[in-house]
Amino acid sequence: MASSSSGPTPHFTWAELGDPPIAHRVHARHLARHLETLRVILGDRPLTLLSAYRSPERNAAVGGARHSQHLHARAADLRQGVATVTQAERAGFVGIGSVRGWAVHVDVRPGPARRWDYPT
Numbered sequence: 001m002a003s004s005s006s007g008p009t010p011h012f013t014w015a016e017l018g019d020p021p022i023a024h025r026v027h028a029r030h031l032a033r034h035l036e037t038l039r040v041i042l043g044d045r046p047l048t049l050l051s052a053y054r055s056p057e058r059n060a061a062v063g064g065a066r067h068s069q070h071l072h073a074r075a076a077d078l079r080q081g082v083a084t085v086t087q088a089e090r091a092g093f094v095g096i097g098s099v100r101g102w103a104v105h106v107d108v109r110p111g112p113a114r115r116w117d118y119p120t
């Protein structure tokens with residue numbers, strides 16, 4: 001388990017959150033709190049993040065949306081088969097992108113809830 005000094009919450013390190021710059025750490029902390037809630041919902045097991053904060057360069061390199069929540073450290077991507085959309089909703093995520101009912105992108109964007117499905 002990561003020490004509290006290496007990340008914003010007990011189970012997520014700044015490195016796992018993509019090393020967000022200081023200006024975005026308040027968002028990353030908010031994101032991590034919801035990830036901790038999701039982790040509990042999933043049975044208190046390790047939750048691997050495929051991607052969280054992305055620099056503009058990194059976001060462009062992976063073909064991310066131009067106004068992606070990842071640019072603000074408000075989004076995390078999960079492996080398909082880990083958390084359902086319902087579980088992500090219970091964890092309080094605002095934006096949820098899914099594949100066949102599995103949440104693969106969760107975010108804490110400001111504004112109204114948004115749900116979408118990625119083509120498979």
Ligand SMILES: [Zn+2]
Pocket residue numbers: 070075076077104105106
């Ligand atoms: Zn994403």
